[in-house]
Amino acid sequence: QSVLTQPPSASGPPGQRVTISCSGGTSNIGSHTVNWFQQLPGTAPKLLIFSNNQRPSGVPDRFSGSKSGTSASLAISGLQSEDEADYYCAAWDDSLNVLFGGGTKLTVL
Amino acid sequence: QVQLQESGPGLVKSSETVSLTCSVSGAAISRNYWSWIRQPPGKGLEWIGYIYNNGVTKYNPSLKSRVTISVDTSKNQCSLTLRSMTAADTAVYYCARGDLKFDYWGQGTLVTVSS
Numbered sequence: 001q002s003v004l005t006q007p008p009s010a011s012g013p014p015g016q017r018v019t020i021s022c023s024g025g026t027s028n029i030g031s032h033t034v035n036w037f038q039q040l041p042g043t044a045p046k047l048l049i050f051s052n053n054q055r056p057s058g059v060p061d062r063f064s065g066s067k068s069g070t071s072a073s074l075a076i077s078g079l080q081s082e083d084e085a086d087y088y089c090a091a092w093d094d095s096l097n098v099l100f101g102g103g104t105k106l107t108v109l
Numbered sequence: 110q111v112q113l114q115e116s117g118p119g120l121v122k123s124s125e126t127v128s129l130t131c132s133v134s135g136a137a138i139s140r141n142y143w144s145w146i147r148q149p150p151g152k153g154l155e156w157i158g159y160i161y162n163n164g165v166t167k168y169n170p171s172l173k174s175r176v177t178i179s180v181d182t183s184k185n186q187c188s189l190t191l192r193s194m195t196a197a198d199t200a201v202y203y204c205a206r207g208d209l210k211f212d213y214w215g216q217g218t219l220v221t222v223s224s
Contacts, residue, residue: 033209035209035210035211037154037211043216044203044216044217045146045203045211045214047210047211047212050209050210050212051210056212088153088154090154090156090209090211092209095170096170097156097170098169099156100155100156101153102153103153103154
């Protein structure tokens with residue numbers, strides 16, 4: 001069981017806005033920035049959001065991140081079929097360890 | 110364009126040691142953080158450790174006793190050695206640039222541990 005807790009699944013119809021949560025503690029999310037990764041089926045993960053809410057070049061602005069206290073969220077607006085993927089949050093922990101959330105499988109209905 | 114390519118044996122026996130190599134192009138191995146991350150089939154991601162500045166390393170505490178990460182600057186490669194392999198180590202192993210902001214990834218290499 002991951003220290004960073006994500007819902008195992010999320011879903012929504014095309015065009016809708018969905019949010020994926022990532023819950024941690026004071027030693028990780030509460031003290032460090034959060035990154036988000038998207039993993040399309042059969043491929044390596046891709047950096048989606050870094051430093052809580054920054055998008056790398058090339059990532060659509062439909063994707064946004066936020067952090068409050070010991071929790072973080074990834075929001076995807078205008079849901080598209082190509083967004084169907086696994087999403088992972090990640091953060092440093094004071095135990096000198098990079099933690100990943102357990103992952104959320106997003107289904108576009 | 111930064112590119113990473115993992116290589117290594119696809120099959121190892123239980124209790125043996127596996128060595129994987131990550132060949133990097135488009136970025137200097139000596140000037141970045143390089144991490145290894147693994148993913149068991151059908152499961153989530155687990156950070157193994159990183160190396161930077163040609164030799165400074167940090168490892169996941171749960172794997173620290175069995176892991177070594179090193180670089181070969183002459184070949185621009187990063188290597189992972191994992192000792193005393195068990196079935197629980199069966200996974201796709203990725204190398205990635207960074208210590209959390211993993212902005213470039215290899216395609217991954219599957220390592221299966223057989224008994």
